[in-house]
Structure formats: C-alpha cells, structure tokens
Amino acid sequence: MSMTTGVHALVRRTHEERVLAALRAHGALSRGELARRVGLSRTTLSEITANLLQRGAIIVADTDAATRAGSGRPAERLALDPDSGQFLGVDFGHRRVHVAVADASHEIIAQGVERYDDDPPWAERLEIAFDLIDRLSRDTGVHFGALQSIGIGVPGPYTGARAGTPAVSWKNQLAPDGVDLAFAERFGAPVVVDNNTRLAALAEAISRPDAVDNLIYLRLSDGVGGGLVVSGRLVTGSRGFAGELGHVTANPSGAPCRCGKRGCLETIASVPSILRACSEAGADVENLADLAAAVAKGDPAVDAVLREVGSTVGRVLGAAAMTLNPREVVIGGEIVRIAPVLVEQAAATLRYELYSIPSDQPHIVRAAQLRDSDGALGAIAAIFHQSPLLAGYPDPTASVENAPQQRSAL
Amino acid sequence: MSMTTGVHALVRRTHEERVLAALRAHGALSRGELARRVGLSRTTLSEITANLLQRGAIIVADTDAATRAGSGRPAERLALDPDSGQFLGVDFGHRRVHVAVADASHEIIAQGVERYDDDPPWAERLEIAFDLIDRLSRDTGVHFGALQSIGIGVPGPYTGARAGTPAVSWKNQLAPDGVDLAFAERFGAPVVVDNNTRLAALAEAISRPDAVDNLIYLRLSDGVGGGLVVSGRLVTGSRGFAGELGHVTANPSGAPCRCGKRGCLETIASVPSILRACSEAGADVENLADLAAAVAKGDPAVDAVLREVGSTVGRVLGAAAMTLNPREVVIGGEIVRIAPVLVEQAAATLRYELYSIPSDQPHIVRAAQLRDSDGALGAIAAIFHQSPLLAGYPDPTASVENAPQQRSAL
Incomplete structure (x- = not known):
C-alpha cells in the first residue's frame, strides 16, 4: 500500500467515525445537517455516506418532510442501522419501575411499567425490573444482542460513591447500592446510575432542537426535587446533592418538613401539600383527579x-436563576399539566425576580415536555453520552477511577 | 534513527511536556509531588528532571522546608525558569486599577495600584493602567519579553459577546467593550476578560492546596456580587450573569434596590447598607474604620x-448551597475581616439551612483568603489556565469561534 493510500484510508476512516458518532449522538439527520455537524463539505460527506450505506452501517430512515421549514424537496434522513445497538433505560420510582429500550437511531422501540408497593427493598425492585425486561423482550421481539449501555434512574440523591466510601443515607432511605452491579452482571454492559430528577433535567435539556446548555429543572410530585444543567453539564455537586430545590427554605416560620427544617419549598409545593392547602381552603379536593375537576370548573379557592404556590415556586426559582442565569427554567410533574396557572404564576414571579437581568428571552419558564411516567427516557438520555451536552458527563466506558459518578462492571 | 529510538524520543518528549505543564499549572513542586501529578515513577521522573535542569528549562526554586509536614529531609522544589514567561493581571475597580505580574514559576514579581475618580470613562482608565504598568516595569526591572497572556477583571457582568452582539448595558453602566483589544494591541498577547468577582471566586478556588471544584463565592463591598465554580469550572450562565447573588430577594417588602426590585441582598449586606443600619441603631459609624472601632469595643447595637446581616447572608447562601451543593462557601470583602461575627453568623444560619444534607464538612463557610486589593491575582488565576480547575475555561490561545468568553487579537 502506498503512503498516499494509507493516509487517505486513515482520513476516510476518521471521517466515517465522525459521521457515525454524529448519528449516534443525534439520531436521524439529513446530509445537510450531517455535513454541518461534522464540518465536512457536502461532496466529501456524500462520498462517505454512500460508502456507509453500501456497507449497511447506516440506513435511510425517513425524510425531513414532517419537520422541514419552508418549501423545497424533502431531504432524506440518515440513521445508524437500528439493529446495530440498543440502549436500555430503567427508572425506579417509589411505587413503580419504568423500562424503555432505544435502538441505535434513538427510536424508542419498547417500553413498559410495573407497579409495586411503596418503597420495597431493592432486591425486590430488581427482580420486578428484570421480569419486566424479560416480558418486554418476549412480547415485542426486542433483543439486547448489541446492548451499548444501561442508564438507571433512582429516587433520592445519588453520589455514585462506592469503593471505600460508605453509601449515603438520607431521610432514612438507603442509597440503592448494588443496583448498577446487578444490571451490569445480568446484561454485560456498562451502567450509569443517577438521581432520576437529575436525569429528567438532562432529558429536558436535550429534548429541544438546539439543546439547552443552562437549565434549571424543578419537579413537583410527592416530593419536590430538581436538577441543573450548567455550561452544558449535568451538575452533581460536591456530594451528589445539587438541585435539592425542594429543601430550600421558602418560609422560615412555615410548617415542619420531613427533613427537619421548617417551611421548605416541599412543604408548600409538593402535591400532598397543595391538595391539603386546597382542602383547608374549603375545596373538596383529595387527589389530582379532584384537583383537575376543581380547576376545570374554575373554583376560586x-x-x-x-397562585400562591406558583408565587412561592417562582421566588425559590428566582433565587436559583439569579445564581445560575439559566436559559430555561422547566417545571415538571403531573400537576403542571393539571394546573397550568401554577406555571403561569411562577413565570410571572420569576419575571419580577429577574427584573435586573437583561434578557432576550422574556419567557424562560415552561412546563416539562416529558411526563413523570417517561422517567426511563431520562435514563436513556444519560447514556446517549455522545451528545455535546454530555461532554462532562461520565463516559459509561471510562474507568472507575476517573468517573466517580458511574461504574462499569466490564 | 532506529524505530525504537524514535519511539523513545517521542515518549520522553511527552513526559517532558507533562512535567513542564504541571510546573506551569502549579508553580514550584517537589519531585515527589511532580511524580504523583504526572503519574510517572520516581526513577523515570528523576531522569526527565535531570535532563530539563541540565538544559536550563527548569530550576531548583527552593526547598519545601517551610511548608513541609512532619520530619525528614526537606525536598528540593523545581520550577520553570522564571524568565521563561510572564503573566499580566489587571483588575479595574470603580475607583482604582490594580496590576500584578507573575513569572513562569507563578511568583508575583511586581504589583501596584493607581486610584482614579469614581467610574471614569474606559479610555481614561486604560491610560492610567498603561502608565502604571510602564512605571512598574521601570521601577522593578520587570520586562514582558515572554508575555504569555493577560487576564483582566472588570466590574459588572461580562458576557464576552462581541461580533454581532450588542454590548450588554446593565444598571446604566456600559460593558467595557474594547478593553481586551486595547491590551492585546499594546502587548501583543492573548487576553482573557471577565467579571472581577467571578475571577476572585476562581482565585479562592485555586488558592487551596487541593483546588476546590465546587465553590460559591460572595463579596460584600459597595455592592454585593458573587461567583461560582461548579464541577471545576467557572460558571458564566447563559448571558454572563451567573453569580448575581446580590440581587436575590432577601426580603420581598424590603428597601428599594438600585436594580428596581425591593429587598435584594445588596440592600441589606452591602457595606453602605450595613453602615446605615448601624447608624440607625444608634451607633456612631460612618465608615469601615468606625465600624472596626465599634466592633473592637463590643458595641452591642x-x-x-x-448578626442580623449575617443571618440574611446565610439564608441567601443557604438557597444557593441547596441548589449547588458546594464544598466551600467563601465570603469576601474587607468587611469580613473587620466584622468576623458576620461570617460566624452566616455559617450558623447556613448550617441550619443545609440541615438535611449529610456532610463530612460541618464548616464549609470561610472568609476569603484574598483581599479586595488583591484583585489582579484573580485575573492572573484566570490565565494560569493549565490548572485542572480551568479545564472548561476558555483557553486564551484558542480561536475566537470556539471560545465566546474570550478574544485574542493575535
């Protein structure tokens, strides 16, 4: 082989790798988008993709007719061969586990949910999750022949500390130590574990056409939690507790909180707290369905x-947003769909709190795009780690020493 | 040259570069520290350093006798040849400019201050700074023959936006557009500009023997500002306003703030606000000297x-710390030296606010190590960019396109 041929082959392989990496990170892309993302001319890119198509490494997924702005002929969108890799996402909640499987082109090809009693032991949750995955595989024909990695969301703070560091106990709930190893042993793939609210923040950040690199995410649910994306990175904090917005003091003389303080945001803006406040205001509201009915009929109480809760949420988010200057603030949890006024009021309060900050985006607050039941999609977002957003996120293939937040059993 | 020799030479050069990079990033280090940082055996390292010493690329700076823990023979500390590079740091305040020059071994070899009237036009400030640098050079013999880069701190938010983006105007104060170009043209070196409070946060983070990768910095001065180091990176936020802790609402019904809101932390914890509150409480306190005298005599008012101010500071820092889970919270400004009780009270309040977060560090609050007058040291910290802390900070030698926060005129 001549020197020139050798160099050409090397350059071509480098180009091919960049094209494959872009499709791995972004799912299906048109040739124009691909050329822009990998920084190649259209001509060079067409040569590369023709070769990859011929070898079956990539396929024509669809056209961009559905999402295309303006007129003109729809462009083909290219994607990795879907069979060339699978990604498994698992979200453990207090009362259910959600599993989703994505293929190499980032399509969700199977998902399912299984409920369990409140906070069962982790050994039991694992069995339930494994059974669910087996059943999904049987029912849908999904296989894990080329499983790339596994993302797992868990409730509560997660520091990823293991060797030599005792598991963190918080609010009397033990960290789910061993979950990663159990999955890694069963599936023989690298595992990333993180707090599920934090993973939801990440999923929201990369759910936009142009990923948001500075985002504050707040989830109102049985508890109140949050997650931060700062400078394009998911933030864990020094001990894994970053984003604990639910335990920011909102009213120093407020109601006692399960954490031991008083007046934490959670004592005001969690779903149980909101339902209780509605009842105390004389409304016949015991659950979210009742709340939806009351909102529908316009119950003034x-x-x-x-509005009062939205205002408090807006003040707490205001302090966080003055601190971090995010591009977006996202509020999640089923209640934001049931009670949009809560998000509207939070947005109004936040606008005041950020009064002194010039912005070309007057409306930075929005309701989450993903639902609580989509938890496993956040876990999958974490393992699509080639996303530019994840530059600083632990690479699931990296060694344990370099990445304390994740562990590979391989 | 045989293949083996070629590879050996390449490996040796790689090792040499890592040793030089470590000395550039950390200043003087003993051979033991060097071996640990670059991951070489003591034997290999000794060969490398012997060669570098022989060639004059590095020197024996001193021994670690002064800082050494335990007994044993003091170890020599190695450093870059001081003459092999200079770093210029400039800090523009509202009423003075501070200039410092460091050599390649990170020693400050010259510094000076020049005062000016309140907020003169930038053209005037530049002239004053250039004159000061010329005078320093004349008086101390410091030269800029191998100037590596220039770090500049400016008051107010700094986004680094330039081409196509209008300079940000904030609180009626124009951003110091053009300062970077003026310095780059005069000195022919790359320039990094950022907000000076943010640079102070960075300087505090790297002032510790083991750099702190998660830190919240609050400065109490004529105004109140802050800076954040998150996951080892200085945070700018989406528009350059991250760290504006002075305009977090501390008391919604408080005094009007210059920003247009009410009860911002600045209306309570800035030096003028504190002096005013002391006067209103009946103390004869007009300036910091009076305050120091009142503290010395134990004036109960x-x-x-x-204590009241410290408690408010603690609450605002508590919300920020629940959000970010920092390893350290640092409070700066001359007033923290004059009134240590303020920091003590803030620490006590913060301890309560973080009650629910397990920590092996009960005391995360400390007073800043650097004084306000040390501003240029923060700017110099920003250009010692090989520090691991600065992995995500714009490289002053990178191209403009890749690094919106900095601009090189070269």
Missing part, C-alpha cells in the same frame, strides 16, 4: 391556592 | 446589626 383552588385558583387562589395554586 | 453594632453586634446585633452584624
């Missing part, structure tokens, strides 16, 4: 409670 | 004001 419920509206007042929701 | 002044003590009460300082």
Whole structure:
C-alpha cells in the first residue's frame, strides 16, 4: 500500500467515525445537517455516506418532510442501522419501575411499567425490573444482542460513591447500592446510575432542537426535587446533592418538613401539600383527579391556592436563576399539566425576580415536555453520552477511577 | 534513527511536556509531588528532571522546608525558569486599577495600584493602567519579553459577546467593550476578560492546596456580587450573569434596590447598607474604620446589626448551597475581616439551612483568603489556565469561534 493510500484510508476512516458518532449522538439527520455537524463539505460527506450505506452501517430512515421549514424537496434522513445497538433505560420510582429500550437511531422501540408497593427493598425492585425486561423482550421481539449501555434512574440523591466510601443515607432511605452491579452482571454492559430528577433535567435539556446548555429543572410530585444543567453539564455537586430545590427554605416560620427544617419549598409545593392547602381552603379536593375537576370548573379557592404556590415556586426559582442565569427554567410533574396557572404564576414571579437581568428571552419558564411516567427516557438520555451536552458527563466506558459518578462492571 | 529510538524520543518528549505543564499549572513542586501529578515513577521522573535542569528549562526554586509536614529531609522544589514567561493581571475597580505580574514559576514579581475618580470613562482608565504598568516595569526591572497572556477583571457582568452582539448595558453602566483589544494591541498577547468577582471566586478556588471544584463565592463591598465554580469550572450562565447573588430577594417588602426590585441582598449586606443600619441603631459609624472601632469595643447595637446581616447572608447562601451543593462557601470583602461575627453568623444560619444534607464538612463557610486589593491575582488565576480547575475555561490561545468568553487579537 502506498503512503498516499494509507493516509487517505486513515482520513476516510476518521471521517466515517465522525459521521457515525454524529448519528449516534443525534439520531436521524439529513446530509445537510450531517455535513454541518461534522464540518465536512457536502461532496466529501456524500462520498462517505454512500460508502456507509453500501456497507449497511447506516440506513435511510425517513425524510425531513414532517419537520422541514419552508418549501423545497424533502431531504432524506440518515440513521445508524437500528439493529446495530440498543440502549436500555430503567427508572425506579417509589411505587413503580419504568423500562424503555432505544435502538441505535434513538427510536424508542419498547417500553413498559410495573407497579409495586411503596418503597420495597431493592432486591425486590430488581427482580420486578428484570421480569419486566424479560416480558418486554418476549412480547415485542426486542433483543439486547448489541446492548451499548444501561442508564438507571433512582429516587433520592445519588453520589455514585462506592469503593471505600460508605453509601449515603438520607431521610432514612438507603442509597440503592448494588443496583448498577446487578444490571451490569445480568446484561454485560456498562451502567450509569443517577438521581432520576437529575436525569429528567438532562432529558429536558436535550429534548429541544438546539439543546439547552443552562437549565434549571424543578419537579413537583410527592416530593419536590430538581436538577441543573450548567455550561452544558449535568451538575452533581460536591456530594451528589445539587438541585435539592425542594429543601430550600421558602418560609422560615412555615410548617415542619420531613427533613427537619421548617417551611421548605416541599412543604408548600409538593402535591400532598397543595391538595391539603386546597382542602383547608374549603375545596373538596383529595387527589389530582379532584384537583383537575376543581380547576376545570374554575373554583376560586383552588385558583387562589395554586397562585400562591406558583408565587412561592417562582421566588425559590428566582433565587436559583439569579445564581445560575439559566436559559430555561422547566417545571415538571403531573400537576403542571393539571394546573397550568401554577406555571403561569411562577413565570410571572420569576419575571419580577429577574427584573435586573437583561434578557432576550422574556419567557424562560415552561412546563416539562416529558411526563413523570417517561422517567426511563431520562435514563436513556444519560447514556446517549455522545451528545455535546454530555461532554462532562461520565463516559459509561471510562474507568472507575476517573468517573466517580458511574461504574462499569466490564 | 532506529524505530525504537524514535519511539523513545517521542515518549520522553511527552513526559517532558507533562512535567513542564504541571510546573506551569502549579508553580514550584517537589519531585515527589511532580511524580504523583504526572503519574510517572520516581526513577523515570528523576531522569526527565535531570535532563530539563541540565538544559536550563527548569530550576531548583527552593526547598519545601517551610511548608513541609512532619520530619525528614526537606525536598528540593523545581520550577520553570522564571524568565521563561510572564503573566499580566489587571483588575479595574470603580475607583482604582490594580496590576500584578507573575513569572513562569507563578511568583508575583511586581504589583501596584493607581486610584482614579469614581467610574471614569474606559479610555481614561486604560491610560492610567498603561502608565502604571510602564512605571512598574521601570521601577522593578520587570520586562514582558515572554508575555504569555493577560487576564483582566472588570466590574459588572461580562458576557464576552462581541461580533454581532450588542454590548450588554446593565444598571446604566456600559460593558467595557474594547478593553481586551486595547491590551492585546499594546502587548501583543492573548487576553482573557471577565467579571472581577467571578475571577476572585476562581482565585479562592485555586488558592487551596487541593483546588476546590465546587465553590460559591460572595463579596460584600459597595455592592454585593458573587461567583461560582461548579464541577471545576467557572460558571458564566447563559448571558454572563451567573453569580448575581446580590440581587436575590432577601426580603420581598424590603428597601428599594438600585436594580428596581425591593429587598435584594445588596440592600441589606452591602457595606453602605450595613453602615446605615448601624447608624440607625444608634451607633456612631460612618465608615469601615468606625465600624472596626465599634466592633473592637463590643458595641452591642453594632453586634446585633452584624448578626442580623449575617443571618440574611446565610439564608441567601443557604438557597444557593441547596441548589449547588458546594464544598466551600467563601465570603469576601474587607468587611469580613473587620466584622468576623458576620461570617460566624452566616455559617450558623447556613448550617441550619443545609440541615438535611449529610456532610463530612460541618464548616464549609470561610472568609476569603484574598483581599479586595488583591484583585489582579484573580485575573492572573484566570490565565494560569493549565490548572485542572480551568479545564472548561476558555483557553486564551484558542480561536475566537470556539471560545465566546474570550478574544485574542493575535
């Protein structure tokens, strides 16, 4: 082989790798988008993709007709061969586990949910999850022949500390130590574990056409939690507790919180706290369905409670946003769909709190795009780690020493 | 040259580069520290350093006798040849400019201050700074023959936006557009500009023997500002306003703030606000010297004001720390030296606010190590960019396209 041929082959392989990496990170892309992302001319790119198509490494997935702005002929979108890799996402909640499987082109090809009693032991949750995955595989024909990695969301703070560091105990709940190893042993793939609210923040950040590199995410649910994306990175904090917005003091003389303080945001803006406040205001509201009905009929007492809660949420988010200057603030949890006034009021309060910060984006607050039941999609987002957003996120293939937040059993 | 020799030479050069990079990033280090940082055996390292010493690329700076823990023979500390590079740091305040020059071994070899009237136009400040640098050079013999880069701190938010983006105007104060170009043209070296409070946060983070990768810095001065180091990176936020802790609302019904809101932390914890509160409490306190005298005699009215302010500072820092889970919270400004009770009270309040977060560090709050007058040291910290802390900080030698926060005129 002549020197020139050798160099050409090397350059071509480098180009091919960049094209494959872009498709791995972004799913299906048109040739134009691909050329822009990998920095190649259209001509060079066409040569590369023709070769990859011929070898079956990539396929024509669809056209961009559905999402295309303007007129003109729709462009083909290229994607990795879907069979060339699978990604498994698992989200453990307090009362259910959600599993989703994505293929190499980032399509979700199977998902399912299994409920369990409140906070069962982790050994039991694992069995339930494994059974669910087996059943999904049987029912849908999904296989894990080329499983790339596994993302797992767990409730509560997660520091990823293991060797030599005792598991962190918080609010009397033991960290799910061993979950990663159990999955890694069963599936023989690298595992990333993180707090599921933090993973939801990441999923929201990369759910936008142009990924958001500075985002604050707050989830209102049985508890109140949060997650931060700062400078394009998911933030864990020094001990894994970053984003604990639910335990920011909102009212120093407020109600006792399960954490031992008083007036934490969670005592005001969690779903149980909101339902209780509605009842105390005289509304007949015991659950989210009742709340939806009260909102639908325009119950003024419920509206007042929701505005008051929204205002408190806006103040706490205001302090966080003055600290971090995010591009977006996202509020998640089923309640934001049921009670949009809560998000509207939080947005109004936040606008005041950020009054002194010039912005070309007057409306930075939005409701989350993903639902609580989509938890496993956040875990999958974490393992699509080639996303530019994840530059600083632990690479699931890296060694344990370099990446304390994740562990590979391989 | 045989293949083996070629590879050996390449390996040796790689090792040499890592040793030089470590000395560039950390200043003087003993051979033991060097071996640990670059991951070489003591034997290999000794060969490398012997060669570098022989060639004059590095020197024996001193021994670690002064800082050494335990007994044993003091170890020599190696450093880059001081003459092999200079770093220029400039800090523009509202009423003075501070200039410092460091050599390649990170020693400050010259510094000076020049005062000016309140907020003169930038053209005037530049002239004053250039004159000061010329005078320093004349008086101390410091030359800029191998100037590596220039770090510049400016008051107010700094986004680094230039081409196509209008300079940000904030609180009616124009961003110091053009300062970077003026320095780059005069000195022919790459320039990094950032907000000076943010640079102070960075300087505090790297001032510790083991650099702190998660830190919240708050400065109490004529105004109140802050800076954040998150996951080892200095945070700018989406528009350059991250760290504006002075304009977090501390009391919604408080005094009007210059920013247009009410009860911002600045209306309570800035030096003028604190002096005013002391006067209103009946103390004869007009300036920091009066305050120092009142503290020295134990004036109970002044003590009460300082504790109240410390408590408010602690609450605002508590919200920020629940959000970011930092390893350290640092409070700076001359007032923290004059009134240590303020920091003590803030620490006590913060301890309560973080009650629910397990920590092996009960005391994460400390007073800043650097004084306000040390501003240029923060700017110099920013250009010692090989520090691991600065992995994500714009490289002053990188191209403009890749690094929006900095611009090189070269």
